Amino acid sequence: MTDIRMIEAAAERLKGHARRTPLLSSPFLDEIAGRRVFVKAECLQHTGSFKFRGGWSAVSALDPKVRARGVIAFSSGNHAQGVAYAAQQHGVPSVIVMPSDAPQLKIDNTRALGAEVVLYDRATEDRDEIGARLAKERGLTLIKPFDEPQVIAGQGTTGLEIAEQAAEAGISSADVIVCCGGGGLTSGIALALEARAPGLRARPAEPAGFDDTARSLASGRIERNAALTGSICDAIITPQPGNLTFPIMQRLCGPGLVVSDDEALRAMALAFLRLKIVLEPGGAVALAAALFRSDRIEGDAVIAVASGGNVDPDQFCGALERFAR
Amino acid sequence: MTDIRMIEAAAERLKGHARRTPLLSSPFLDEIAGRRVFVKAECLQHTGSFKFRGGWSAVSALDPKVRARGVIAFSSGNHAQGVAYAAQQHGVPSVIVMPSDAPQLKIDNTRALGAEVVLYDRATEDRDEIGARLAKERGLTLIKPFDEPQVIAGQGTTGLEIAEQAAEAGISSADVIVCCGGGGLTSGIALALEARAPGLRARPAEPAGFDDTARSLASGRIERNAALTGSICDAIITPQPGNLTFPIMQRLCGPGLVVSDDEALRAMALAFLRLKIVLEPGGAVALAAALFRSDRIEGDAVIAVASGGNVDPDQFCGALERFAR
Numbered sequence: 001m002t003d004i005r006m007i008e009a010a011a012e013r014l015k016g017h018a019r020r021t022p023l024l025s026s027p028f029l030d031e032i033a034g035r036r037v038f039v040k041a042e043c044l045q046h047t048g049s050f051k052f053r054g055g056w057s058a059v060s061a062l063d064p065k066v067r068a069r070g071v072i073a074f075s076s077g078n079h080a081q082g083v084a085y086a087a088q089q090h091g092v093p094s095v096i097v098m099p100s101d102a103p104q105l106k107i108d109n110t111r112a113l114g115a116e117v118v119l120y121d122r123a124t125e126d127r128d129e130i131g132a133r134l135a136k137e138r139g140l141t142l143i144k145p146f147d148e149p150q151v152i153a154g155q156g157t158t159g160l161e162i163a164e165q166a167a168e169a170g171i172s173s174a175d176v177i178v179c180c181g182g183g184g185l186t187s188g189i190a191l192a193l194e195a196r197a198p199g200l201r202a203r204p205a206e207p208a209g210f211d212d213t214a215r216s217l218a219s220g221r222i223e224r225n226a227a228l229t230g231s232i233c234d235a236i237i238t239p240q241p242g243n244l245t246f247p248i249m250q251r252l253c254g255p256g257l258v259v260s261d262d263e264a265l266r267a268m269a270l271a272f273l274r275l276k277i278v279l280e281p282g283g284a285v286a287l288a289a290a291l292f293r294s295d296r297i298e299g300d301a302v303i304a305v306a307s308g309g310n311v312d313p314d315q316f317c318g319a320l321e322r323f324a325r
Numbered sequence: 326m327t328d329i330r331m332i333e334a335a336a337e338r339l340k341g342h343a344r345r346t347p348l349l350s351s352p353f354l355d356e357i358a359g360r361r362v363f364v365k366a367e368c369l370q371h372t373g374s375f376k377f378r379g380g381w382s383a384v385s386a387l388d389p390k391v392r393a394r395g396v397i398a399f400s401s402g403n404h405a406q407g408v409a410y411a412a413q414q415h416g417v418p419s420v421i422v423m424p425s426d427a428p429q430l431k432i433d434n435t436r437a438l439g440a441e442v443v444l445y446d447r448a449t450e451d452r453d454e455i456g457a458r459l460a461k462e463r464g465l466t467l468i469k470p471f472d473e474p475q476v477i478a479g480q481g482t483t484g485l486e487i488a489e490q491a492a493e494a495g496i497s498s499a500d501v502i503v504c505c506g507g508g509g510l511t512s513g514i515a516l517a518l519e520a521r522a523p524g525l526r527a528r529p530a531e532p533a534g535f536d537d538t539a540r541s542l543a544s545g546r547i548e549r550n551a552a553l554t555g556s557i558c559d560a561i562i563t564p565q566p567g568n569l570t571f572p573i574m575q576r577l578c579g580p581g582l583v584v585s586d587d588e589a590l591r592a593m594a595l596a597f598l599r600l601k602i603v604l605e606p607g608g609a610v611a612l613a614a615a616l617f618r619s620d621r622i623e624g625d626a627v628i629a630v631a632s633g634g635n636v637d638p639d640q641f642c643g644a645l646e647r648f649a650r
Binding site: 019021022028041044048113269273275278279313316317324 | 347352434601641
């Protein structure tokens with residue numbers, strides 16, 4: 001199981017490879033939220049999302065002989081790019097199994113980062129079967145997107161940085177709101193904060209209709225989403241929390257926060273105007289919760305993790321057209 | 326005159342107030358340029374541009390009694406916001422004299438940062454006369470946008486960070502391309518690099534038709550632009566290099582680089598796609614030069630300063646529409 005020692009070991013392996021992303025702020029956002037708002041800009045991480053951390057952590061932790069045969073991942077996008085780039089930087093092959101309806105930008109980027117992309121039809125094909133066959137044929141190691149201790153450890157390095165940066169900003173007590181799909185980032189950050197900044201508490205943020213983690217935390221058992229598609233937040237519409245991530249979140253996290261797709265788009269527009277960063281919808285839900293769920297948050301400061309920025313230009317400009325006025 | 330000791334003193338005063346902006350990169354940009362490209366993301370600075378550094382440096386250097394009466398600045402936008410926010414954070418009043426055709430976003434932001442904005446008509450009114458009258462009436466101190474030693478010192482703190490970050494990235498020799506209007510940022514960075522990273526050389530980048538600094542460096546004397554308007558790079562279309570900044574640039578800088586407006590827009594689109602940062606046209610010319618003037622640059626690495634991100638949504642999306650495909 002992932003613990004603070006694994007996270008610190010991952011941080012050592014990531015040193016000089018992952019970027020220490022900045023903690024941004026703006027008086028304009030503070031005014032909207034009614035408290036100080038700090039944004040951990042993981043969209044500025046290599047490959048445009050925090051997923052590079054988990055990918056690098058997992059690939060770098062493999063036995064060199066095993067690693068040399070290559071890795072395989074299933075992903076709609078950000079995990080794909082993170083694993084592909086981590087594999088390329090290690091000089092080993094990667095195969096990424098992606099749904100054929102994934103955003104074109106993510107497919108293109110994954111290929112350009114050296115991966116072999118295998119597309120499958122979500123409706124008619126079984127990705128697990130495709131992946132298992134390829135892994136067996138080529139001796140590839142599967143890098144799961146979240147329910148994998150070394151991936152959680154890699155994402156947790158974000159939490160080590162937040163603990164340091166919050167201390168530098170004089171924040172000893174605050175909620176840390178995290179965009180949550182399967183819970184790898186949320187649980188990793190929660191573990192890091194438990195050890196390094198016990199006054200900070202992780203809380204998952206999700207899009208409406210895909211609030212499996214919020215409901216699971218409320219009921220005390222793993223709940224599933226009714227739908228598998230139908231949110232613009234494609235990066236984080238995982239069906240349910242992970243078997244490894246959920247117990248961590250249950251032990252350490254505060255209640256989940258839920259925002260609408262429009263609130264995510266509005267947060268994207270505000271991040272453009274006030275922070276000069278590019279967020280994708282799924283990467284903006286934590287900021288949306290920090291700004292628009294003030295009544296569910298306590299304290300004079302809040303930290304939101306802006307987890308990714310891999311958004312198609314049309315969708316981005318649609319958000320600006322509607323909300324950056 | 327500004328020297329390295331003044332820059333280091335400014336860095337001390339800026340500590341905990343200015344942001345240490347990250348040095349970003351992407352393999353996709355490296356491929357375009359044919360060498361490693363590093364981007365100093367000053368768009369992530371407070372108020373969305375490096376101008377906050379110079380504003381803070383100048384305001385913080387004033388005698389407290391003088392400062393308490395307030396400051397005044399002329400600016401089309403970024404200097405205005407930098408000075409306004411620095412004054413607000415010091416708890417002193419600021420008056421900003423702006424042309425009435427400045428981007429609305431910049432006018433609004435300057436007001437929201439606590440400044441009194443006085444608009445004037447570029448065609449019929451004399452801003453110097455307006456400013457001199459207000460300064461005299463209220464005892465305000467004028468903070469010039471670039472030809473002012475403490476402003477140059479503040480901008481130079483960007484160069485101290487570049488020197489450190491380049492060393493961390495293993496770069497000992499490279500051109501540092503800087504978006505150049507009056508030359509405050511370029512000359513400040515040049516001074517910092519001279520002292521802290523002598524293998525790095527500052528070079529100004531300008532939009533075509535407004536290449537006063539490139540021509541001045543070539544001829545050895547201050548040259549003026551023929552036109553005062555007509556580029557989308559509104560932040561950097563200063564008529565000529567400063568009397569203080571030019572001798573510094575002449576002594577320390579490499580030849581100027583010139584890019585078209587379309588190349589600046591293309592660099593904005595690439596910064597969106599590959600770095601997840603928001604740049605305004607004038608803040609993108611250095612990146613454009615790094616990417617599209619490869620034949621005028623030597624070495625296996627180049628550093629571009631992305632100086633600002635205060636762009637209207639329509640202009641930004643126009644750039645994406647044309648160049649993010």
